[in-house]
Amino acid sequence: MTQQSPPAALYDLAVIGGGVNGCGIARDASGRGAKVLLLERGDLAQGTSSASTKLIHGGLRYLEHREFGLVREALAERERLWRIAPHIIHPMRFVLPWTPGLRPRWLLRLGLFVYDHLGGRRALPATQGIDLRRHAAGVPLKPGFATGYCYSDAWVDDARLVLLNARDAAAHGASIQTRTQVVGLTREEGLWAIDARAADRAGLRFHARAIVNATGPSVLALPGGGEGLAGRKMRLVRGSHIVVPRLFDHDFAYFFQLPDGRIFFVIPYERDFTLIGTTDQDHDSETDSIAASAKEIAYLCDAASGYFARPVTPDDVVWSYAGVRPLIDDGSDRPEAATRGYRLELDQGGKGEAPALHVLGGKITNYRHLAAEAVDMLKPHLPMLRGGDWTADAPLPGGDFPMTGLSALLDRLAQDYPFLDAASVDRIGRAYGADAWTWLGTARGWSELGVAFGVGFTQAEAIWQIEREWARTAEDMLWRRTKLGLRFAPDQVARLDRWIREGQ
Known part of the structure; x- marks a missing residue:
């Protein structure tokens, strides 16, 4: 694990x-030869980046808003990301039922035709029409649905995608400093002076030749770093999700329409659960503790109940989460219509002053392309940056196996560690990929992995997360490095917390 740097350490970026x-920017820049520092006031992916719908997708609904460039870019990224992270990203087939009285069938067919051909789809299967009266995806639905369309997108473990980019940045020499809050930025003698506060309240100072403001919902409020953003406006939109016990036994996901013009997804989740989301609600309060409101939970339950034969109620919800998406304010009258595109604003300052690059907007599918564009914009100011876009073909940690080879990897993991139950093989393989062998080592039984905290989570895995993944709390481990929080009992959480506090 990268240690805290001494005061006044000098970085390129x-x-x-x-x-x-x-x-993503830290990974790209460090891989091109820059000395990079990343500062995060909480845990990695603690905010918006772990509160997504967990999809790598083009955004079928964005075609209605004529965002063809955004959709094309995202569709092109879809298979690239699957290729570099085949353990945490995998294809998923989505079923879109035609609902009388909503969008006409011809419009759905046209949209899906464009979706199939806009972004260079190669490995993913094409759209096909299905008869929901005979298809497995029609079984859990209410009677009356006949026509449907099945198309391709991909699922992602969003928090681990963030983490793996940080790990690869660190492997290229970046210093990753979590729980370190920036409290002030000033331009001094051609550099940025960065004042920060560590988790123990100790003051830190760093210097950098350039900064990137990638603070998401706080992008306009960075202390001392926002001079170049005068007059810019962001629209903060809250997206909420609910998780309920599994609603169906097949592997298809659903894309549903609603009478108010909105859409929502229903997705198989963590083997035994179903994820439902998202809402689009303007958010005008603080952004540190975001939660789904009772109204949003009821809205999602009612939406799902309109399609599934078995009603979904708030009592069924085992977990809910919400995140605030920082969208560029384009004047849209409805939050769901606001652009999901991004803008990179380069503030070069005065002559001889250090530049600042501000990241406004964006969506998770486009992050890698955004990062490459951001680093390219900084090249004239950071001459040590060499080469061009390199991240499209370089596997993320644990992902150095064929993108269609996840099943083979899971089979090999089960053969090499026969004491692992099927659920643990699936969870560990999909989270760590080829890195699983590193921390499982030569273990021939559960007892050789140290303290068993429950549900297949052991001391060996916890130590890996602390030493290699910047985990510091049980919440980090159970809700971002894994989703075992869905299964852990309160006494198991308390035991893990105690083990962490006592220094392992």
């Missing part, structure tokens, strides 16, 4: 914000 855009 300081990236502020440990979400997907910040970690």
